[in-house]
Amino acid sequence: MESKLNIENLWSLPQKVLFRFFFSYFALFILFKNNGAYPFYGYIQNFFQKVLYDFIPWVGKSILGISYEIKTGPNGSGDTTYDYVLLFTIFCIAIVSCIVWSILDTKRKNYDKLYYWITLAIRFYVGLMLINYGMVKVIQLQFSQPSMYRLTQNYGDSSPMGLAWTFLGFSKGYNMFMGIAEIAAVLLLFRRTLVFGLIITLMTTANVMAVNYFYDVPVKILSTHLFLMSAFLLAHSFGALFQFFFFRKPVVLKDIFKPKFGNITSKIFFGIKAFLLIYALGYGAYSTLESKEKYYGEASKSRMQGLFEIDDFSVKNDSITPDSLKVKPWKYLMISSKQYAQVKYAEGGRGKWYKLNVDSLENKISLTDYRDSTKIFDLKFSKLDSINYQFDGTFTKDTIFVKAKRYEDYRKKFLLTNRGFHWINERPYNR
Known part of the structure; x- marks a missing residue:
């Protein structure tokens, strides 16, 4: 019976060699790049990371000759230099593992x-x-x-x-x-x-x-x-x-x-699978x-949430300082949450993010520069009518005056988000 099983499942040499490589490669990838796939695996991965955060930069500098600093730790990108050097290391280990495995294990049938x-x-x-x-x-x-x-x-x-x-x-x-x-x-x-x-x-x-x-x-x-x-x-x-x-x-x-x-053993495996399904679908949702x-x-959401389109922006320079020369006219003030706001300038550019604080009792908002906490827009606001607002305040020693239209449901203002769905289109509406 044993010989029959081996004959029926006899693997060719290329199959065995390829399997040894892919087994090593995928096993190492799952161990070192689990990405939170397995529940609670992070506790195990922390052990690997302590070693890898020292070893992988060494591989990059000593073997691959990378001259710049190889930063470790998550930052939102999965394609960092560290990740590619780790991938190179996994590939090399899998190749060596495949060669050694093939030399030592020559009699295996499957x-x-x-x-x-x-x-x-x-x-x-x-x-x-x-x-x-x-x-x-x-x-x-x-x-x-x-x-x-x-x-x-x-x-x-x-x-x-x-x-x-x-x-x-x-x-x-x-x-x-x-x-x-x-x-x-x-x-x-x-x-x-x-x-x-x-x-x-x-x-x-x-x-x-x-x-x-x-x-x-x-x-x-x-x-x-x-x-x-x-x-x-x-x-x-x-x-x-x-x-x-x-x-x-x-x-x-x-x-x-x-x-x-x-x-x-079968019941244990069934319980593990049931747990993983409940965890992935139930806890995941x-x-x-x-x-x-x-x-x-x-x-x-903030009380002042919305898009403020600037109609008038003026600065009175009470003192000639480097800061006063950096106050650019605004085009939009965008408040999207309780903690953050963004200003976009009339002259274009990427705009700037600020830490936001809203004082509902005093009708005041403050915008604090992320990089320099001494640079703060202190503005008192008043509602002129259903859509128009006025802001008065200071930035360092300068006086700021702003008039703006507030679009609380800002998506109605833009064609992209107010066009809607149409079953019938007599002509393509391609803008």
Whole structure:
């Protein structure tokens, strides 16, 4: 019986060599670049990071000859120098591991058991990662609706990533569509639905990867590996799918070999899977909704929330100081939350963010420069009518006077956000 099993599952030399490399590579990637896919894995990852934050910069400087400082720690980008040096290190270790493994393990007939475990790890890595990404799209947290900053920005001044975020965030329906496609990765967690889920996931990750590459979004490494991992899993059934789709031949999909477990072990695995599903779908939805409420809910909004379009801006210089010469005329004052506000200048440019404080009793607002807390706009405001406001106050020793129109629902002011949906269009409305 043993010899028959080995004959039936005899792997070719190229299959074994490729498996050794991909097993090493993907296992190390999941360990070192988990990205929060596995619940509570952060506690384990902290151990690796303490070593890697010293070792990876050393590799970059001593082996790759990188002269500038390699910064560690998260900063919103997944494509930093540190990340690429880490990827190079993982690749090199996987190559060495594959060579040593191939030299020491020459009599192995197959790697069915190891294949099961690595595919299990990849299935849950890709599945849980995409479920998380899908949640923040369905609830429209990742791609929020175009903000005041975007709507008042010159079209040509937006970055490729900013353009993509505006495009993707404009439509709630498209967010829902993308989110459901990514949440469909839940099918990867079940062996019976694995192939069907992989077909969807491969297309979904290919689209995400394309957006990241062609709009310069700094998540290229992760999206590429989600695609590669999906392709690696689907490779098991590629031959049968090729015969079915291109030659119209009836096929039977070969199931992944599964080791036999006792009743207690099987129940433990079932409990772990149930926990992961509940955590990913239940707690994932809860935490995403909680984050949306925190950043975009009513509790985050300011009494003065809205877009203020400046009609008149004047400065009286009570003393000739360097600061007084830096007070530029405003075009917009944008208040989007209780903590932050942004000023855009009449002469153009990117504008400037300020820390915001609103005193509702005294009808005062203060705008504090992020880089220099001594530079503060202290302004008292009064409402002239339903839309017009007046601001009087000081900046250092200068007197500031502002008149502005307030658009509380600022989206009605812009064509992009007030155009709406039309079933019938007699002509293309392309502006």
